[in-house]
Amino acid sequence: MDELHERDPGELVQPIILRIDKEDPSTEDEGLSAVSRAAIIAYLQDPQNPDWQQWASQAFAKSVRRANPKMFAKVLEMFPDQMVSEVGKAQAVGLPPLPAASLPKLIAKLQVSGTELPKSGEVLNATVNIAVNDSLKMSTGKAAAQCAHALFAWLTESDGQGIEAWLKDHAPVGIRHLSREDFDALSQRASGPVIQDAGRTEIEPGSTTAFVFIQQN
Template structure:
């Protein structure tokens, strides 16, 4: 199933480009965190930019695409309004929303499905964490998109002072993946909305995928 399946004409999507180095790939959790941070930092850099308001008022769709080092550098050069997030060896670039059916060729040719990074070491625990539903067996790319949904939803719904304090502290973020029972239990005390996937790729529609938790 394509990620474009079921999209309405003119629907906006936020591209997030994840560096997947062929020689020294980043760890999975670092890549997921970088993608989520790139998404929200692109918005926080200029929330008044055209496209953000109608996009955020909808499903704030995202498309996580992978690029090797050469293509990643080309994306950074071609889109100067990107936000670059760095977590360990992981790098991700978040862009403002674009029409899903008319992505620039440089972005459109980047792969979406099958993006995987090695498990590696878990990130150090932080006061703000993205919690993922480990029972869904999501690819790195899918998990990154769901993490970005959860973090963006928290940014939109949290008290402005809480977001400002988090940004002032350098946007610390960790990623946790829990079994279904623990995920559901923690979701009752989540700091933001529990994300339910539209089911366009990998998992069933309505699956609860991610939420933000605070210490």
């Protein structure tokens, strides 16, 4: 959920649009899962796009923006080929990497900061889960970007074990909010990189925010 004005204008960023329905909102965890899945769905739709390689060689920059139902529909009209990620009531769509300084006007005017969704007492569980460092008290938008970082890094940097079966099962993603102590302990079982934030918004540079772990049956 990084502020684009702090970026190099030539840097590529992956916009991810999260539908926020104030009348009937999804839970926060549904939003985090939907955004994470949207990031990789966009990549898997066109992995040969050279912009992905350039983007991945930089800082994995993502910009999670919120849209009301009407604006979300307009985004889908503008990018009709992009698949929507749905988890419960949450919907999100990821776009290919775009230059930070020249996002389409429709995307650029969508808000980045202040995205919040209601928390739920129910645990969103799956074989592939993302651990979130709850001690950082990240906003929904910030946490969503970190979860998307973690899932993308796991998909592209891990040894690939279990990924094919997971994709065939429609790529369900669970979310676990952990205390700092539990987060650090479980990170020893991380299946992909433990994400460290650049510190551009909300939290201190180098803060460990999220990672993927596999829930054994």
